[in-house]
Amino acid sequence: AQSVSQHNHHVILSEAASLELGCNYSYGGTVNLFWYVQYPGQHLQLLLKYFSGDPLVKGIKGFEAEFIKSKFSFNLRKPSVQWSDTAEYFCAVNAHNAGNMLTFGGGTRLMVKP
Amino acid sequence: NAGVTQTPKFQVLKTGQSMTLQCAQDMNHNSMYWYRQDPGMGLRLIYYSASEGTTDKGEVPNGYNVSRLNKREFSLRLESAAPSQTSVYFCASSAPLAGGLYEQYFGPGTRLTVT
Numbered sequence: 675a676q677s678v679s680q681h682n683h684h685v686i687l688s689e690a691a692s693l694e695l696g697c698n699y700s701y702g703g704t705v706n707l708f709w710y711v712q713y714p715g716q717h718l719q720l721l722l723k724y725f726s727g728d729p730l731v732k733g734i735k736g737f738e739a740e741f742i743k744s745k746f747s748f749n750l751r752k753p754s755v756q757w758s759d760t761a762e763y764f765c766a767v768n769a770h771n772a773g774n775m776l777t778f779g780g781g782t783r784l785m786v787k788p
Numbered sequence: 789n790a791g792v793t794q795t796p797k798f799q800v801l802k803t804g805q806s807m808t809l810q811c812a813q814d815m816n817h818n819s820m821y822w823y824r825q826d827p828g829m830g831l832r833l834i835y836y837s838a839s840e841g842t843t844d845k846g847e848v849p850n851g852y853n854v855s856r857l858n859k860r861e862f863s864l865r866l867e868s869a870a871p872s873q874t875s876v877y878f879c880a881s882s883a884p885l886a887g888g889l890y891e892q893y894f895g896p897g898t899r900l901t902v903t
Contacts, residue, residue: 683828710894717878718831718894764830774819774838774882774890775846778830 676701676769680779687755688787695750695782697739697765706768707748708776709739713761721763724748735759757788790814792895794879800901801869809864809898811879819882820862821846821892822854824875831878837862869902876900 677700687693699705709721722733729741739750748765765779792813801807813820818839823831823846833846837856851873853865862881866873879895 678830680830706890717896720891723891766831768890774884774892775833775836776831776892778823778832780828780830 676705676767676777678765678767678777678779680763680765680782682782683780684783684785686785686787689757690754691786693750693752693755693759693784695763695765695784697748697750697779699746699748699765699767699777701746701767701769704770706770707739707741708766708768709733709737709748709750710764710766710778711761712764712781718764721750755784755786757786760784760786792879792881792893794877794895794898796898797896798899800903801866802903803870805869806865806867807869807900808866809877809879809900810861811863811895812861813879813881813893813895814860815881815883815893816859817881817883817893818859819890820856821880821882822852822862822864823878823880824848824873825878825897826875834864834877866900869900871902874900874902 679698681696706725708723710718711721724731732738762783766776795810821836822834835854837843840859877898880892882890882892
């Protein structure tokens with residue numbers, strides 16, 4: 675079974691700092707990759723997704739992620755964070771042999787200080 | 789469209805009590821899911837329903853039952869609640885996209901406390 679690791683559990687940044695959140699997965703076959711965001715008190719929303727093509731994926735609100743197949747990674751980046759980016763971020767993987775099931779990482783809680 | 793809706797938003801139960809969490813979606817999706825979210829563990833799949841009339845166990849099904857009442861509704865039942873079931877429960881539904889990709893849409897969650 676596939677697993678997803680998010681090594682940063684808590685990240686604290688000041689506004690305008692750059693952000694990179696790590697995500698690694700353990701599955702050797704074809705995968706679809708997702709980042710979800712959960713703002714305080716709200717449900718999960720899709721930030722961006724990758725399923726083929728350009729490994730650099732751009733999402734909403736200035737976020738992007740790069741799929742590096744050789745490293746089994748899909749790290750999330752943003753050049754300059756804002757206070758409103760304070761949220762919990764989840765990486766998720768869909769392995770092509772798992773139908774439409776998602777496996778989630780443990781989440782990274784980001785706090786941006788104004 | 790309301791998307792995915794869940795009731796109730798909050799619930800407190802005593803150990804041994806039973807309850808049903810309700811979920812409905814108005815997007816005509818075939819697949820629906822129940823997850824629980826616990827700190828540091830992300831979301832873990834409890835049960836899913838690939839289509840109306842079918843249900844399957846996920847990663848953590850013990851202590852739960854589900855019913856896919858129709859295409860719109862997918863309920864989660866706790867027959868005898870335990871403190872270990874204190875969690876936030878999310879329902880989701882998914883739509884197929886091009887190339888075999890599925891995108892899941894989540895409800896607002898139910899925060900359950902079992903004392």
